[in-house]
Amino acid sequence: MTWAAALVLPVFIALTGLALEQGFQASARSAREERLLGQLYLLMAAADSDADGLTIPRDLAEARFSLPGSGLYAQVSDAGGEPVWRSPSALGQDVPFDATLTPGVRRFREGRGADGDAYLVAGYGVTWSIGPVPRGYTFSVAEDLTAYREELARFRVSLFGWLGAMSLLLLVALLLALRWGLAPLRRVAEEVAAVESGQQERLGGDYPLELRALTGNLNALLAQGAAREARLSNALADLAHSLKTPLAIMRGALGEAETAERGQILAETRPGTTADTLAEQVRRMDAIVAYQLERARGRPAAVLAPPIPLAPAVERILAALTKLHADRAVAAELDLEPGLAFRGAEGDLLEVIGNLLDNAFKWCRTRVRVRARREGGLLVLTVEDDGPGIPAELAAGLATRGARADLGTPGHGIGLAVVREICQAYGGDLTIDKSPLGGALVQARLGV
Numbered sequence: 001m002t003w004a005a006a007l008v009l010p011v012f013i014a015l016t017g018l019a020l021e022q023g024f025q026a027s028a029r030s031a032r033e034e035r036l037l038g039q040l041y042l043l044m045a046a047a048d049s050d051a052d053g054l055t056i057p058r059d060l061a062e063a064r065f066s067l068p069g070s071g072l073y074a075q076v077s078d079a080g081g082e083p084v085w086r087s088p089s090a091l092g093q094d095v096p097f098d099a100t101l102t103p104g105v106r107r108f109r110e111g112r113g114a115d116g117d118a119y120l121v122a123g124y125g126v127t128w129s130i131g132p133v134p135r136g137y138t139f140s141v142a143e144d145l146t147a148y149r150e151e152l153a154r155f156r157v158s159l160f161g162w163l164g165a166m167s168l169l170l171l172v173a174l175l176l177a178l179r180w181g182l183a184p185l186r187r188v189a190e191e192v193a194a195v196e197s198g199q200q201e202r203l204g205g206d207y208p209l210e211l212r213a214l215t216g217n218l219n220a221l222l223a224q225g226a227a228r229e230a231r232l233s234n235a236l237a238d239l240a241h242s243l244k245t246p247l248a249i250m251r252g253a254l255g256e257a258e259t260a261e262r263g264q265i266l267a268e269t270r271p272g273t274t275a276d277t278l279a280e281q282v283r284r285m286d287a288i289v290a291y292q293l294e295r296a297r298g299r300p301a302a303v304l305a306p307p308i309p310l311a312p313a314v315e316r317i318l319a320a321l322t323k324l325h326a327d328r329a330v331a332a333e334l335d336l337e338p339g340l341a342f343r344g345a346e347g348d349l350l351e352v353i354g355n356l357l358d359n360a361f362k363w364c365r366t367r368v369r370v371r372a373r374r375e376g377g378l379l380v381l382t383v384e385d386d387g388p389g390i391p392a393e394l395a396a397g398l399a400t401r402g403a404r405a406d407l408g409t410p411g412h413g414i415g416l417a418v419v420r421e422i423c424q425a426y427g428g429d430l431t432i433d434k435s436p437l438g439g440a441l442v443q444a445r446l447g448v
Helices: 002-046 146-181 183-196 209-260 274-297 310-324 346-364 416-425
Strands: 048-050 053-055 072-078 082-085 106-112 118-130 133-144 307-309 331-336 342-344 367-375 379-386 429-434 440-447
Touching: 002 072, 002 106, 002 118, 002 146, 002 307, 053 082, 053 133, 053 346, 072 310, 133 146, 133 274, 146 183, 183 209, 307 310, 310 331, 310 342, 310 346, 310 367, 346 367, 346 379, 346 416, 346 440, 416 429, 416 440
Parallel strands: 331 367
Antiparallel strands: 048 053, 072 082, 072 133, 106 118, 118 133, 307 342, 367 379, 379 440, 429 440
């Protein structure tokens, strides 16, 4: 609005100045024409006739006619255009007088002399009775336009000087009015920023009528969002808390079975049996419960946590999924850059790896490939499979909560959304593409 005013106001002022200048110029020219016409009438009134023709007295009422180079000049011409009288002021001047005008014709025009000077010329054709024979004469009066143009120039400088000062004052007044009028909007912006930073929970203040609908709707939206967030946080906390009791019972039952059957069954049990697998999964579920409880409390990404080696986490989840899908004989390929570590919460890393590998095992035919590299300040984890893949038109929307590529396959459609949220919390992102293996290629970037 400020720039628009700064651009429009000078144009408006310039057009106003042009209109005033044109009006002043027309008024000044009309006044000069009226004065010249009056000088013509005075000259005709002073003229007389005798036997030799028309005579003009030496001393006229207008003194400038008698002063050489005064700027006001007069001439009387006969019907043939020959001067019969010229004012002393025109001595040595090349003035473009009207020489022959038809009796009764009056004319105003602008002409130039041989030296280039401009003149406003008034001419009047008359018929003068001298004795029994009327004679035709042309009375012509001319005025130098130098004074007229100097007057216009002075008026132009004064006009645009005042208009320029007025435009500056108007612009300052407009800016002050805009600042005063838009102050409530700035206050809204400041309060929204305070809400975003957590300094306040809603918009306050007494706003003008035009903004009350906006601020009221924003407060309603903030209240609705806070209520929804509280419900989701409570639901997640309740779910995680409700899982703790069954997990404790399972852990106790496994401990009792291990104690009771130590002499007979567990003596023959090799590492990696079902009991070991169940124990490992119980530990993992317990870790997930603790992780989700922390997320429900709004814990930020632990970017200052000690580094967590990547390879053991990937291998542990791969081992569990291989046992889960033992009937399919999935071949898993690992290509991990040595020494890679993730500086963050272990639960975040396991959530990303677990969701990506679970999807790959679910959709693959026989092959899954896991690669990890460090690129700049990011840990890039790539998981591929040789399954049916994900169509390009669906890939962009699969990372939203509830989105699923195949509704006939079990799942809730939140795994990739959770992975993307974790990646974004660590300054990265999630992309989905087609794999050279023929299936999907999902790449997670995490800040390290």
